[in-house]
Amino acid sequence: MRNIILPGMLAPNEIEKTENVYIENNKIYSKVVGLYDDEKKTIIQLEGNWIPKIDESVVGIITSSKGNVYEVELFFFGRGLLISNKYDNIRFNVGDVISASVKDVEDYKTVILWNPKALRGGTIIQVKATKVPRIVGRSNTMVEQIAQLTACNIVVGTNGIIWLRGDAISVATEAIRKIENEAHTTGLTERIKVMLEEEMLKLNSIKQ
Amino acid sequence: MSNKANAPKLIINGKRIDGRDFNQLRPIKITAGILKNADGSALLKWGNNIVLAAVFGPQKAISKHFADPTKAIIKCRYSMAPFSSKGEHSRSGPNRRAIEISKVTKEVFENIIFVNDFPGSEINIFIEILQSDGGTRAAGITAAAVALANAGIHMKDIVYAVSVGKVGDELLLDLNMIEDNYSDCDMPMAISPRNGELLLLQMDGDIKQDEIKRAISMAQEAGKTISKIQQDSLLEIYKNVDKQIGVNGV
Amino acid sequence: MVFKMGVFEDVKGNYVKELLAKGVRENNRGMFDFRKIYITKDFIPQAEGSSIVNIGDTKVLVGVKMQIGEPMADNPTDGNLIVSAELLPLAHAEFESGPPSPESIELARVVDRGIRAANSIDLSKLFIESNKVWEIYCDIYVLNYDGNLFDAGTLAVMTALKNTKMPKYEDGKAIYEERNIPLPINSTVVSTTFGKIKDKIIIDPNIHEETALDARLTIANDGKIIRAMQKGLSGSISSKELDDMANISINKYAELNNAINNAVKEE
Known part of the structure; x- marks a missing residue:
């Protein structure tokens, strides 16, 4: 069974404690509009902007470059940073669209990228x-x-x-x-x- | 509390001027997710009030100077359209009243949003009163709470708001504009439904302490209805997949 | 109207240019096709008139309020038409609250100009008595921005004016509880906004196309005569191009006028 759960609604006790729930007076509540998956015992968020996690692959736009350090717009509240190394063997210009992987996330909001690829045209x-x-x-x-x-x-x-x-x-x-x-x-x-x-x-x- | 001398009779044969019982809400209808560009939105019709609420965020803080590296900052703008009231055109742009309402509304949402989940960001809440007939701040908070949930902002609760007023010895739920103008007291409240606690409380006029207790109970009782309407509006989005958002009405 | 829209729109703008070079628009729209237009009236019953206009994802609300005021010194026997516009911050992440921007002022003035130049409203019939005339306040509220606010604004103001009911006048006061007289309307004005990118001309630019425009031209007409124009941006247009756009503008009148009339007629 998959049911829709809303902020402030009680979640079943056996639910996985992810960032989508909170605990108050020993009760578990949802923080978000989500789909409650009975089998996986978890809440899948249905609405909301991106919150970065390590190893995810993203698409962004180069907004500045200084030497081998690029700032990348990733369309969330923080910023993306790409430090290219000799293996990347590629130069980017401001305005280029790229795909890359998340190597690390600092303080929730600074996303360190690696493995960049240029996405030309389109x-x-x-x-x-x-x-x-x-x-x-x-x-x-x-x-x-x-x-x-x-x-x-x-x-x-x-x-x-x-x-x-x-x-x-x-x-x-x-x-x-x-x-x-x-x-x-x-x-x-x-x-x-x-x-x-x-x-x-x-x-x-x-x-x- | 204007000019009591010209006051119309607000209660006739145990009914209010619009035919409602003392503890009866006006009809409320909410449509969530009606704006394309906003991260979350809600259109609320509450009696003759028409309110559009929208949320952008969490997004990059526009001014680094005001950003807080440990949590999201919340901004709120409550504003009334110049064509919103019965009678004459009013000036556009926020006046002192609107700025005060924006502030107390922001404080309501600072309580229920998990600001630490989005450090360094800002969350913008916009409340536009398109048509007004008393109780617009309560309507605005009720609509904004739905817009925030629709935007996926992490929240403790979907807060609701309603006002209770007093005419003579009677407490009346959800005053309309005429009742508000001539009542002895008006007390808007915003409440967290999961624990019944007050997040916004204002009052002006004349009310006894035991009446305050009764007024809060009335608001909490009405909150069951308002919460249900808020929840249904969010669930509606996932019901009719073929419904084209934006085709009907707005 | 061009706003600083950020890197996302820059990338979209480049794509629009690339497509246009091949003679194509996004979603295979024709060069002189409007997006889907959807108009409703009476959204704000307390106002004397109102409308909502959707052109694609652009959504504009207009409320009309009427009240008694003093005539302008140079027109002592005419009523007053006052058009304002607000680009609400909820309409786009890049719109900010604050005093009216040059873009919102231009929008209001261009919409006003077409309607005023065509004498769409017979302002002389809004004279009440010496030093007393009706004032018509039209407020354009932009609720969602996806390009071409000029045409959406004109459609919305025109629809709202055509469904406005004037309050009764009694003993020097407006009686708002009694409203049934329509405004004295002479004609319906529509506007058509064109964009030029390199040598290509398109109508009804969306948000991505607007960021890529070299020049922009808005032409208002009443079905027969061109009533107002406004060129925008730094690019230039030739007299041949202007002539073509004027013809297309007049040809578009029937489509836009029908959209207004269908909305006004609806019960």
């Missing part, structure tokens, strides 16, 4: 960070389905920034927006597949 869209797991899907199934059916290159950052390149970006974007709106529902992979096939047919008939 565009970016922003989604709610809490919806990213559904957009990616179990072992990448959802995002691979979108990429395959629209022939787009897609890189999803856990910080809610998604990079896309290809001729059918509009269809891929529509699919991503649909997942964002329906993230809490089941049977989504199949619905998205049907939608993508229909929209690609429409798009191709316009072109011909």
Whole structure:
């Protein structure tokens, strides 16, 4: 059973004590609007901006560079820092879109990045960070389905920034927006597949 | 408390001027998540009051000078539209009253938001009173609490607010504009539903200590209804997946 | 109108330019297609008139208030039309609270100019008696910003004016409880905003396109005659381009006028 839980609502005693709950007078309450997963005994946050964690992969924009130190906009309340080393073998310019991994997080708000890759051309869209797991899907199934059916290159950052390149970006974007709106529902992979096939047919008939 | 001499009769045959019972709320309707750019939002209609609340954050603190490296700072702007009242056009921009309400509203949310979860950031709460008919600060807090939950801000509770006033010897729940203008007392309160404690309390007029106790109980009782409406508005988002946000009304 | 929108919009702006170079817009929109327009009226029943206009994700609310005031010295027998605009901080993360910005003042003045130039409202009929006239206050409240506030603002003000009911006048006072007389409306004015990026011209720019614009032109018309224009930004336009945009603007009148009238008619 998956139920929606709201801030201030009592959570079951056996729940995993994550940053989404708090304890007061020996009772556990939710801090967030979330999905309570009965099997995993945890609350999955449904709304909210990104809170960085080590090893996550993100998409950001270079906003300044000084020698080998780059500041990267990651679209949350803190800042991203990339110190490139000789293995990266790459130079970035201000305004470049990159993907990278989170190496470390200092005081919640300074994100140290590594393993940068340049994402050239295309565009970016922003989604709610809490919806990213559904957009990616179990072992990448959802995002691979979108990429395959629209022939787009897609890189999803856990910080809610998604990079896309290809001729059918509009269809891929529509699919991503649909997942964002329906993230809490089941049977989504199949619905998205049907939608993508229909929209690609429409798009191709316009072109011909 | 204006001009008592011209006061209309506020209670007739045990009913109020709009036909309500003494402990009856006006109709309340909340739609959560109606604005695209804001991180969270809520449109609230409470009697003739229409309130739009929106939240941005946690986001980068605009001024490094005011940022606190240990916690989020909360900013709140309560503002009334120049076309919001019955009768004449009013000047735009916050006046002294609006600035005071912004301050006490901010303090309500400083209590219930886990500010330490978002160090160095700021959380902006905007409350726009689009149409007013008494009790707008309570309506604004009630709407802002939904907008904060909708934004995913970590909170202890979804706070609600309501006012209790006094006419003669009777306590009246949720005063409208005319009742507010001619009542003997008005006491707006914001309350945490999980423990019933007061987060906002203002009063002006004339009230006895035992009446204060009764007024708080009345507000807490009404809070059950208000909380339910707040919760339902948030749950509604996940109910109808095909509903297009923004197509109906606003 | 161009705001400093940050790095996200810079990246989007580059993409818009790249697409336009290939003759395409986001979501395969035609060069002279408006986004979906959705208008409702009477959102604020206590105001004498009101409307909400959505153009795509741009959302604008207008409230109209009427009251008795003094005429302007140079027009002692005309009523007053006062248009203001607020870019509410809840409409976009980059909008700040505070005194009116140059952008909000330009928005209000451009909307006002088209309606005033076309004599859309017969202000001479708003004369009450010596030194007493009706004042019409139109406040444009921007609730969500996704580009093209000029056209949204004009649509919203025009719709709200067309559904305004004047209070009764009695013994020198406005009786707000009795409102049933419509405003004296001569004509409906619409505005069309064009953007120019390199040599390409588009209509109804969204937020990403606005950040990429070289030049912008707003043309207000009443279906027959061009009534007001405002060029913005540092890019230039040729007289041929202006001529084309003027033709398209007049051709767009029916679509926009219908959107207003359908909203006003609705029960």
